[in-house]
Every structure is written in C-alpha cells, then in structure tokens.
Amino acid sequence: KQEVTQIPAALSVPEGENLVLNCSFTDSAIYNLQWFRQDPGKGLTSLLLIQSSQREQTSGRLNASLDKSSGRSTLYIAASQPGDSATYLCAVLNTNAGKSTFGDGTTLTVKP
Amino acid sequence: NAGVTQTPKFQVLKTGQSMTLQCAQDMNHEYMSWYRQDPGMGLRLIHYSVGAGITDQGEVPNGYNVSRSTTEDFPLRLLSAAPSQTSVYFCASSRDTSYEQYFGPGTRLTVT
Numbered sequence: 001k002q003e004v005t006q007i008p009a010a011l012s013v014p015e016g017e018n019l020v021l022n023c024s025f026t027d028s029a030i031y032n033l034q035w036f037r038q039d040p041g042k043g044l045t046s047l048l049l050i051q052s053s054q055r056e057q058t059s060g061r062l063n064a065s066l067d068k069s070s071g072r073s074t075l076y077i078a079a080s081q082p083g084d085s086a087t088y089l090c091a092v093l094n095t096n097a098g099k100s101t102f103g104d105g106t107t108l109t110v111k112p
Numbered sequence: 113n114a115g116v117t118q119t120p121k122f123q124v125l126k127t128g129q130s131m132t133l134q135c136a137q138d139m140n141h142e143y144m145s146w147y148r149q150d151p152g153m154g155l156r157l158i159h160y161s162v163g164a165g166i167t168d169q170g171e172v173p174n175g176y177n178v179s180r181s182t183t184e185d186f187p188l189r190l191l192s193a194a195p196s197q198t199s200v201y202f203c204a205s206s207r208d209t210s211y212e213q214y215f216g217p218g219t220r221l222t223v224t
Contacts, residue, residue: 031210043202044215051210089155093209099170100145100213102155 002027002094006103013080014111021075021106023090028068031093035064035075038087038105047088048075080110113138116216118203124222125193133188133219135203143206144186145170145213146178148199155202161186162209193223 003026013019023033032051036044048057048064050073056065063076073090087105094101119134137144145160147170157170161180175197177189186205190197203216 034213036215043217044204046212046214049212091155091213099157099160102147104152104154 002030002092002101004090004092004101004103006088006090006106008106009104010107010109012109012111015080015082017080017110018076018078019080019108021077021088021108023073023075023103025071025073025092025101027094028071029095030068031095033064033066033073034091034093034100035062035073036089036091038089040087044089077108080108082110082112084108084110115139116203116205116214118201118216118219120219121217122220124224125190126224127193127195129193131190131193133190133201133203133221135186135188135216136184137186137205137214138184139205139207139214140183141205141214142183142208143211143213144180145204146176146186146188147202147204148172148197149202149218150199158188158201190221195223197221198223 005024034049035047038044050057050066061078066073087107089105091100091102116137142163146158147155149155156172159178161167164183167178201219204213206213
C-alpha cells in the first residue's frame, strides 16, 4: 500500500526566505506526483504536476523535483511572501488502479 | 469554464437521514473522484470513475454510493448518515487518470 509522508508538518519562516518542502512515498510505481495548495476553509489549488518520466517542473517562484528511485519529491519556494502562507499537499497517482494517495500536508506560515 | 462545482456548500443532517452531494464539471474530463478530508487523516478517496457508466471503490467507500450517468456529473449519495461521516467532502476531475486533478470548493457536512 502506498504511503505518502510530508515533513515537516508545520514550518514558520520570515518573509524573503527560500524554503523547501518535502514529500516522500514508499512505492515508486507512480504515474505522476502533484503539489497542491490549500487555504483555510477552501478547496485545493493545483500548483505543479510532475509526470513520472520528468525530473522537475517550474512555475514562477515554485520548483518541484521528483526522484522516483529514492521515493522523494521537493517543492522549492523562492523569496517567500506572506501570501504563500497555506497548507501544501502532495499527491501521488499510483499506477496500480490509478488511485491517488495524499500526504497530510505541511502548513507554512510566512511572517512579514 | 466554471471548472468543478459542488453543491451544497454546507449541510447539517440528522443521523439516519440520506442525501446527495452534487458534483459537476464542464471540462469534458473522463476521470472524477470523491474525497473526504478529516483532521489528522488527510484526504481519503471514497469512490472514483474513469468514465460515464464506470465507477469503482476507493479507500473508504462504506456508507456511500455513486453513479456516473453522464460525463459531467458525479453525485455522491449518503445512504443513512452517521456522525462518523461528518467531514469536508471534495470532488475532483482530470482529463484521465494520468493528468492534473482539479478540485471543487468542497461541501462541509455535519451529522448530528
């Protein structure tokens, strides 16, 4: 059974800092890995999708990498801003039956 | 495009009542799914569908039914509500199983 872990559970940084969020998974048989952002009381907003054949994806200040062999993905946020404060979730889409497994998320607070 | 829409936004039920949570998408996506989100347990897959007329169980299907008579709609039925079904329910869709998932805004359900 696929297990997805996100460490740390919470992170607080001053504005302007570069930071890395981690996502690890136990089964490397995946189609893709997707990073989401969730604001309190809201739905999930897709940030980046990395296909299993790719190593990384970039969107603005965000860069996500994928290393299937080690079962790890990282989300790099450059020059963090208070508006980046949210919970960040990663989800892996398993090749077995095409089901997604989510991590519990990392709650990020960026202080002005 | 409206994307993925869910109704209602909030609902309170008494134990034993039944109801249907509505989900619709206007992106002609084949893959649709239902998740529940609970504190400390992350997002868990309830049911999913890879196309009209095809549905399958996820991780936590007990107490819920689904049907997919059209590409656009994927309703979730609670047969006899229980307090354990108090949760936030999210519907998601994607072009197919290997593409980016898009989430609706969620339905916050309380069962008393």
